Amino acid sequence: MKFGIQVNEGPFTHQASDSAYLFVKAAIEKGHQVMRVFFYYDGVNNANKLSAPQSDDRNLVKLWGALATEHNVDLVVCVAAALRRGIVEENLAEGFRISGLGQLTEVGMAADRLVVFGD
Amino acid sequence: MSDTEIEYDTEGVVKKFMYVNRKAPYGTIYALEVLEAVLISAAFEQHACIVFIDDGVYQIRKGQDTAAINMKNFSKTYGIIAMEKEDADEDEDMDMVWRIIVEKESIEARGLSADDFIVEVEVIASADLAEIMAEQEVVISG
Numbered sequence: 372m373k374f375g376i377q378v379n380e381g382p383f384t385h386q387a388s389d390s391a392y393l394f395v396k397a398a399i400e401k402g403h404q405v406m407r408v409f410f411y412y413d414g415v416n417n418a419n420k421l422s423a424p425q426s427d428d429r430n431l432v433k434l435w436g437a438l439a440t441e442h443n444v445d446l447v448v449c450v451a452a453a454l455r456r457g458i459v460e461e462n463l464a465e466g467f468r469i470s471g472l473g474q475l476t477e478v479g480m481a482a483d484r485l486v487v488f489g490d
Numbered sequence: 491m492s493d494t495e496i497e498y499d500t501e502g503v504v505k506k507f508m509y510v511n512r513k514a515p516y517g518t519i520y521a522l523e524v525l526e527a528v529l530i531s532a533a534f535e536q537h538a539c540i541v542f543i544d545d546g547v548y549q550i551r552k553g554q555d556t557a558a559i560n561m562k563n564f565s566k567t568y569g570i571i572a573m574e575k576e577d578a579d580e581d582e583d584m585d586m587v588w589r590i591i592v593e594k595e596s597i598e599a600r601g602l603s604a605d606d607f608i609v610e611v612e613v614i615a616s617a618d619l620a621e622i623m624a625e626q627e628v629v630i631s632g
Contacts, residue, residue, distance in 0.1 A: 479628040481498035
């Protein structure tokens, strides 16, 4: 099955990012294709490379980035939402790219299912 | 825009999208950012149900005045959705069906009626809305 994923919340404050990450990881392990993960609203904060969680806790920004580098998952941060929240090229974490809302509509059209993780 | 754009071939694909609005405007940003997503989707000529449930019905309430809270009053922008819907309805060559729906139980619980909104709406009961939702292919919630 081909999945599109939407992440509506930032790291740590809500579980949405964790749930989405674990879902994507499990889907890939089961042989499904994750076409794109689209980060919207506060979800764009998952792409902030300045995030420095406690060292004995998971680092969501790095975990997401690893999905991109190891499994070629397309991680897209919405430019409009990102600008509002101060996510720009200079602080964009590895593995993410900034693009437009059209990328969300496009993956909704192309995937078998769009799964939304929010609050 | 950074890096290479990854594009998927969506030629000829027309799907039923539903945008579910559950939250009041201004208290949180979900109303505004779902609206932005809806407007972008118009360019892709997909079917869309824009649905207002629970406090989401307040997003399209007439008479919004945001001067005192120092926020941009974006309620006029919903008029663009109504225009997109009209264009789609009138254009015989365009196969794009847009519906603007409010949930009946939500407006009744809040003492509202179809006349209280800045756009024309369909008032649909929860059970019937559930059936419409089950027909959708992509459901996006704010």
